[in-house]
Amino acid sequence: xxxxxxxxxxxxxxxxxxxxxxxxxxxxxxxxxGGGAGGGGDVSxxxxxxxxxxxxxxxxxxxxxSKAGTGIDLSPVGYTDENAYQAFIKSSFRTSxxxxxxxxxxxxxxxxxxxxxxxxxxxxxxxxAIADGDVPEALKQxxxxxxxxxxxxxxxxYWVMYYNKRIFAEHNIEPPTTWAQLMAAADxxxxxxxxxxxxxxxxxxxxxxxxxxxxxxxxxxxGLGKGTVKYTxxxxxxxxxxxxxxxxxxxxxxxxxxxxxxxxxxxxxxAMANFGTWFSGSLNSLGMKSDSDYGLFTIPNVDxxxxxxxxxxxxxxxxxxxxxxxxxxxxxxxxxxxxxxGQVAWSNSRGDISFNPKAKTTDPLLTAxxxxxGGGQVRLLNRYFEATPAPVLTAxxxxxGAFVTHPDNAQAQLAKIQAAADAYWK
Amino acid sequence: xxxxxxxxxxxxxxxWLAPIYLxxxxxxxxxxxxxxxxxxxxxxxxxxxxxxxxxxxxxxxHSVLSTVTYSVVSPxxxxxxxxxVGFAIVALRLRHGFFWFAVLFAGSVFPLxxxxxxxxxxxxxxxxYDTRTGMLLVxxxxxxxxxxxxxxNFFTGVSYSLYEAAVxxxxxxxxxxxxxxxxxxxxxxxxxxxxxxxxxxxxxxLGLTLSQSDDVRPIMPALTSLQSAYGGSALPTVxxxxxxxxxxxxxxxxxxxxxxxxxxxxxxx
Amino acid sequence: xxxxxxPATRRRVNLAAGGFSLPAVVLVAGLLYLPFLYTVYLSFxxxxxxxxxxxxxxxxxxxxxxxxxxxxxxxxxxxxxxGTVTVxxxxxxxxxxxxxxxxxxxxxxxxxxxxxxxxxxxxxxxWGFILQTGGAFGQALDFAGLPGKDTGWLLDAPVNTIxxxxxxxxxxxxxxxxxxxxxxxSIPREPLEAARLDGATGFRLFRHITWPLLRPITTVVVxxxxxxxxxxxxxxxxxxxxxxxxxxxxxxVSMYKTTFVAGDYGVGSALAVALTVLTLVVSISYxxxxxxxxxxx
Numbered sequence: 001x002x003x004x005x006x007x008x009x010x011x012x013x014x015x016x017x018x019x020x021x022x023x024x025x026x027x028x029x030x031x032x033x034g035g036g037a038g039g040g041g042d043v044s045x046x047x048x049x050x051x052x053x054x055x056x057x058x059x060x061x062x063x064x065x066s067k068a069g070t071g072i073d074l075s076p077v078g079y080t081d082e083n084a085y086q087a088f089i090k091s092s093f094r095t096s097x098x099x100x101x102x103x104x105x106x107x108x109x110x111x112x113x114x115x116x117x118x119x120x121x122x123x124x125x126x127x128x129a130i131a132d133g134d135v136p137e138a139l140k141q142x143x144x145x146x147x148x149x150x151x152x153x154x155x156x157x158y159w160v161m162y163y164n165k166r167i168f169a170e171h172n173i174e175p176p177t178t179w180a181q182l183m184a185a186a187d188x189x190x191x192x193x194x195x196x197x198x199x200x201x202x203x204x205x206x207x208x209x210x211x212x213x214x215x216x217x218x219x220x221x222x223g224l225g226k227g228t229v230k231y232t233x234x235x236x237x238x239x240x241x242x243x244x245x246x247x248x249x250x251x252x253x254x255x256x257x258x259x260x261x262x263x264x265x266x267x268x269x270x271a272m273a274n275f276g277t278w279f280s281g282s283l284n285s286l287g288m289k290s291d292s293d294y295g296l297f298t299i300p301n302v303d304x305x306x307x308x309x310x311x312x313x314x315x316x317x318x319x320x321x322x323x324x325x326x327x328x329x330x331x332x333x334x335x336x337x338x339x340x341x342g343q344v345a346w347s348n349s350r351g352d353i354s355f356n357p358k359a360k361t362t363d364p365l366l367t368a369x370x371x372x373x374g375g376g377q378v379r380l381l382n383r384y385f386e387a388t389p390a391p392v393l394t395a396x397x398x399x400x401g402a403f404v405t406h407p408d409n410a411q412a413q414l415a416k417i418q419a420a421a422d423a424y425w426k
Numbered sequence: 427x428x429x430x431x432x433x434x435x436x437x438x439x440x441x442w443l444a445p446i447y448l449x450x451x452x453x454x455x456x457x458x459x460x461x462x463x464x465x466x467x468x469x470x471x472x473x474x475x476x477x478x479x480x481x482x483x484x485x486x487x488h489s490v491l492s493t494v495t496y497s498v499v500s501p502x503x504x505x506x507x508x509x510x511v512g513f514a515i516v517a518l519r520l521r522h523g524f525f526w527f528a529v530l531f532a533g534s535v536f537p538l539x540x541x542x543x544x545x546x547x548x549x550x551x552x553x554x555y556d557t558r559t560g561m562l563l564v565x566x567x568x569x570x571x572x573x574x575x576x577x578x579n580f581f582t583g584v585s586y587s588l589y590e591a592a593v594x595x596x597x598x599x600x601x602x603x604x605x606x607x608x609x610x611x612x613x614x615x616x617x618x619x620x621x622x623x624x625x626x627x628x629x630x631x632l633g634l635t636l637s638q639s640d641d642v643r644p645i646m647p648a649l650t651s652l653q654s655a656y657g658g659s660a661l662p663t664v665x666x667x668x669x670x671x672x673x674x675x676x677x678x679x680x681x682x683x684x685x686x687x688x689x690x691x692x693x694x695x
Numbered sequence: 696x697x698x699x700x701x702p703a704t705r706r707r708v709n710l711a712a713g714g715f716s717l718p719a720v721v722l723v724a725g726l727l728y729l730p731f732l733y734t735v736y737l738s739f740x741x742x743x744x745x746x747x748x749x750x751x752x753x754x755x756x757x758x759x760x761x762x763x764x765x766x767x768x769x770x771x772x773x774x775x776x777x778g779t780v781t782v783x784x785x786x787x788x789x790x791x792x793x794x795x796x797x798x799x800x801x802x803x804x805x806x807x808x809x810x811x812x813x814x815x816x817x818x819x820x821x822w823g824f825i826l827q828t829g830g831a832f833g834q835a836l837d838f839a840g841l842p843g844k845d846t847g848w849l850l851d852a853p854v855n856t857i858x859x860x861x862x863x864x865x866x867x868x869x870x871x872x873x874x875x876x877x878x879x880x881s882i883p884r885e886p887l888e889a890a891r892l893d894g895a896t897g898f899r900l901f902r903h904i905t906w907p908l909l910r911p912i913t914t915v916v917v918x919x920x921x922x923x924x925x926x927x928x929x930x931x932x933x934x935x936x937x938x939x940x941x942x943x944x945x946x947x948v949s950m951y952k953t954t955f956v957a958g959d960y961g962v963g964s965a966l967a968v969a970l971t972v973l974t975l976v977v978s979i980s981y982x983x984x985x986x987x988x989x990x991x992x
Contacts, residue, residue, distance in 0.1 A: 053651035077638045079647075080650045091543050091547055092550070115745075255850070257462070259827070393957075432799070435794065446809060465831045510715040518709075519712070531979070535978065537926060541734070543960075649816055665821075679809065679811075686877070688880070
């Protein structure tokens, strides 16, 4: 039997060797074509690294539009894992693979890069765009460090309350304009057996914290981000108490539920979801129609005596490395992206809002929201995720996740976050 | 007596398959009808639509050829390299054999996540980044410790007298390795190749970090683009994609079952 | 002197042994050891991924040993080790022994092997919605009239860790069984037949003949389980990210969170080094004990 095996292996050996050789040859021949062609000047395509892998088709649409407008196409390289993406971008600066274009985040993350002089300055492009009326001046602050601007805004999201229209209609609920009305609506829904609000204990566990704090004491909210206010101070304690009351009244779904929020809104498992305006895209992908199946409203301030309505904004910047390989092309593309053609192409592809008042999107809900924010009665606050330094954010996300699971130990959780904050701000 | 035990085993097997049942049923639900409160009941049969959607949205077609290449070549290379060192330690009695074995084994202990950044920097600096050769090298290196471990242990079960007899017959080590030891080890070789091919096929992190072009990146990074907090696809589509991508490994398992039926004669008696 | 032991032959054989080992050592040293050495270097520095690392000597190690969350990670990791080395290994062995050599044996084994073939994305998502509150498991319990429909299986420690160990075992039982089958295949017929002729059957046969002869492969299965369980990361990350809070974190999850989420590469690398040293000490002492003298003549 052994001899038979040896013989059959002998017969098969040349075959196996041939297969191995063919595969290795195939492997050696294939290979990355890399980003744009080498050389600094004229390129026809820029590589756009991004952490929104699911938006690949949208980036390609944008590329088609920019090719028509500037002759420069885009080739997106997408990641969906945020941590892997950040590690990649951070380490790419040391190598020859410095990114021409990459998505990033405002706040501490941008500051980290600027401190090391790794990001290209865009002050010129901003000045021109503001002068042309392409971007509201209020947005500039999130992209400004030490008086200079870096990166350009790709997308902007305002955080609002999405709701299932059918459920509201069935229970005779109108979109609330005050906090009292919102709580009354939640009460009605709860009595009817429907969970009013969506919550989760991973990733977006900070959402209700920022909403409640921005709606009670926006100055304290901004202070947390700068380290001038402590997590153990009274304004924050007050918010945790409010939050706990809402959880105890059963206004939220069980935090251990892992179903996508858009699916929960669609099937009526929850009536409302607190999300950024990009959530429209998620609802649309399940076949829901804007304004007929779902609606949105600005979340009213908890404290009605505040002058302006607090709205959380999430600015999605597009950045370029400081000595990027194709600087001229990047500058050209950036200038175009600010303008209406660029913004219209992007917003319509994404089904999202644009910051450019001249860019009219096809979605009526989003257009209305954009004009409301531009109206002047709004105080914009940077999203908690961007406004908080990374080590503090990690501790905070853990703490909020633990809190919504067991709302009794707010004190312990706040102390943990503050410990991380103390270590960071010292 | 033995035939009675088949029934409980088969039943346990069915229970074991319950999560796969869930996977298939929910991957077949039309994307707009998914309701997480009734996951056990079939809701319709849109499996092929969902698979088509997943294929298109995640652009899976580009990654298939490269992933197949990696999953076939790297395990084959690794198993040969591993068997060679196992042979060297056991039959050729490599000096300080346990030490070298421990060195190779330790390679499987290093946490992969921490190796990603230095590997990326090293690859970028040596122009191996985003090349199929680079991916093959790293997948082979990752597979070698496991292969060496199994083969070294397997070869301790092969009688040394086989080696001695071959030497007396005038054979040199390479011939003994290729014509005696390797053929005897075919089921161990098959097990290693199957398990490593599956591991390489399912790899996400290395593919994500060390490549970027569509035709170099393996299939898992492409698949995960379906799932995103920022608006990925509906759950049935994600599951259909996961199911589709699991089919080749299932086929591999089915096709190689015959290696594990008969006994081997390793010459101990 | 026989042909084998002559000095010239010995030297030639040593050379051959070196040549056979070289590819393995080069690959592992270049692509695994070099990056790990960089991690060791980082563990003595303070680094956030940008700029240059700043040397801080043993500070990071001092930090981790004073971290209270480390005790939680230690408890969870220990649960993983015990859970992985006992149940999936035992079940895998049982499965291999019950199905090897019988008619339809490979088919009976197949349902247990298929889970390993399912991609990581699929496993994470499927078990996520089985174990979520009100998920498939809860629905099944409800259908059978048992309590547990609204239990948060993934919300409370240590239940969440145990639930995830079950999910991981779903995949590993089949793999262990496959490896045990390879071991069973290499057991020669002669001693088995001789023992049967002497009247040994069933469990006695297994205990005195089969089990000792399975030792080389048992070492592989247990060794791999020890290493794999100490390094547990993927399934915990996909299902709970170590949460809620830090209640289901393992060493590897803490390491990853510290490095990539909080951006503290220095402390994260120190955790990686500590974890590696721990795993090496445990696994190599196990292997040393098992592999000395286990050689067929």
